[in-house]
Amino acid sequence: MDPFLFRNNNLYCEDVALADIAAEYGTPCYVYSKSFLLSRCQAYLQALAGYKHLVCYSVKAASNIYLLKIIAEQGLGCDIVSGGELFRAKLAGVPGRKIVYSGVGKSAAEIRSALEYNILFFNVESEDELLLINETAAEMGLIAPVTLRVNPDVDPLTHPYISTGLKENKFGIPIVDAERIYLQAFNDCKNIKFVGVDCHIGSQLIKLSPFKDTAFRVRALIENLLSHGLQLDYVDFGGGLGIDYDGEDVPEVNQLVDIFTEVLEGLDLTIVLEPGRSMVGNSAVMLTKIQYIKNSSEKKFAIVDAGMNDLLRPSLYNAFQKIEKINISQHSASDPFSKYDIVGPICESGDFLAKERAFPELYKDDVLAVMGAGAYGFSMSSNYNSRPRAPELLVDGSSVTVIRERESYEDLVRGEKLGR
Numbered sequence: 001m002d003p004f005l006f007r008n009n010n011l012y013c014e015d016v017a018l019a020d021i022a023a024e025y026g027t028p029c030y031v032y033s034k035s036f037l038l039s040r041c042q043a044y045l046q047a048l049a050g051y052k053h054l055v056c057y058s059v060k061a062a063s064n065i066y067l068l069k070i071i072a073e074q075g076l077g078c079d080i081v082s083g084g085e086l087f088r089a090k091l092a093g094v095p096g097r098k099i100v101y102s103g104v105g106k107s108a109a110e111i112r113s114a115l116e117y118n119i120l121f122f123n124v125e126s127e128d129e130l131l132l133i134n135e136t137a138a139e140m141g142l143i144a145p146v147t148l149r150v151n152p153d154v155d156p157l158t159h160p161y162i163s164t165g166l167k168e169n170k171f172g173i174p175i176v177d178a179e180r181i182y183l184q185a186f187n188d189c190k191n192i193k194f195v196g197v198d199c200h201i202g203s204q205l206i207k208l209s210p211f212k213d214t215a216f217r218v219r220a221l222i223e224n225l226l227s228h229g230l231q232l233d234y235v236d237f238g239g240g241l242g243i244d245y246d247g248e249d250v251p252e253v254n255q256l257v258d259i260f261t262e263v264l265e266g267l268d269l270t271i272v273l274e275p276g277r278s279m280v281g282n283s284a285v286m287l288t289k290i291q292y293i294k295n296s297s298e299k300k301f302a303i304v305d306a307g308m309n310d311l312l313r314p315s316l317y318n319a320f321q322k323i324e325k326i327n328i329s330q331h332s333a334s335d336p337f338s339k340y341d342i343v344g345p346i347c348e349s350g351d352f353l354a355k356e357r358a359f360p361e362l363y364k365d366d367v368l369a370v371m372g373a374g375a376y377g378f379s380m381s382s383n384y385n386s387r388p389r390a391p392e393l394l395v396d397g398s399s400v401t402v403i404r405e406r407e408s409y410e411d412l413v414r415g416e417k418l419g420r
């Protein structure tokens with residue numbers, strides 16, 4: 001189900017014309033579809049219905065508390081990677097027992113606040129972190145539930161910047177060392193309790209084979225640990241399922257789940273997944289307006305009002321995101337196509353949303369929708385060049401709710417001092 005469809009040459013989100021949103025709320029802005037978000041929650045819940053499971057939405061993908069609350073109301077939990085994400089999850093009403101905490105650099109204060117909130121478990125990424133959690137839990141008179149995030153050394157076949165499961169990546173504990181660390185800490189660390197095994201091998205995976213290879217390696221580890229007398233309740237396979245940005249043939253959630261359940265056959269464990277992109281990626285577009293057209297002998301540029309501070313993925317990963325003109329009736333359908341660089345107002349040559357992209361003639365004031373902007377879109381936006389961040393809007397049928405206001409100039413300088 002795609003909530004972003006053309007009707008009479010106008011792009012809609014559910015029952016609202018994006019042109020109306022741009023006119024009322026201004027550009028740039030992020031527009032999310034509530035029904036799409038709900039359908040993705042259901043896709044995960046239904047795929048896992050026959051098994052003990054917990055779906056922990058990966059907050060970093062889109063962190064707005066309004067979205068988190070909707071997701072929590074569907075019964076999902078959260079995968080967090082910072083104290084800030086814990087704060088958001090709490091505000092959204094996510095119970096501690098539905099929160100898992102990943103990340104290579106958890107601080108002592110962050111560990112403490114997660115223990116206070118009684119989270120389900122920490123996914124521990126180093127021996128040092130294990131010791132710190134043990135120490136902190138001891139100080140608090142608690143037993144901390146943990147898994148080790150193992151690095152299975154499987155190539156996720158994705159962009160190197162978002163690949164995490166190879167042995168040269170900073171993430172997790174090499175799977176070959178995991179058994180030793182589990183057994184040593186099982187004996188030595190009295191304030192931790194191992195509750196499972198965790199992994200996450202990368203993001204935007206569009207092949208199932210790396211998930212399968214990982215699951216086999218993780219199963220072998222679990223069997224060894226069980227044979228040594230550890231009691232494990234959870235296996236967390238992280239997130240990573242890709243989405244269709246450019247016509248990619250992406251596996252369905254139930255195909256992914258089938259892989260895990262087949263490989264785990266016979267083990268009595270709760271499956272935890274941490275999906276981010278596949279939950280929210282295609283739930284939103286970013287709208288941006290063309291401010292100027294600049295033609296040189298070499299190039300045609302459409303200079304838009306959104307920059308790399310608003311949507312970083314094209315600049316950072318050279319990521320392809322489809323761009324649609326939201327009103328195609330405005331100009332003659334017979335306008336010839338030509339290639340444009342869609343660039344922002346930021347003072348960096350790397351500030352682009354698309355390069356050499358074919359469009360029918362583009363004009364000043366045309367509004368463009370950058371598709372697939374729901375994941376790592378707003379959440380990676382910044383104030384670079386002192387640009388207030390864009391608003392986030394949620395469409396539900398024919399109603400629009402502002403779920404984050406456009407920032408003001410006052411917001412930009414909040415906390416700064418003028419001095420004397």
Ligand code: LLP
Nearest residue numbers: 058102200203204239240274275276277376
């Ligand atoms: N679990 C852990 C421990 C993670 O590090 C991540 C993402 C996820 C789950 C969710 O992965 P997903 O289902 O979204 O693939 N900024 C990049 C993506 C970075 C992913 C970071 N970790 C991008 O824009 O493509």
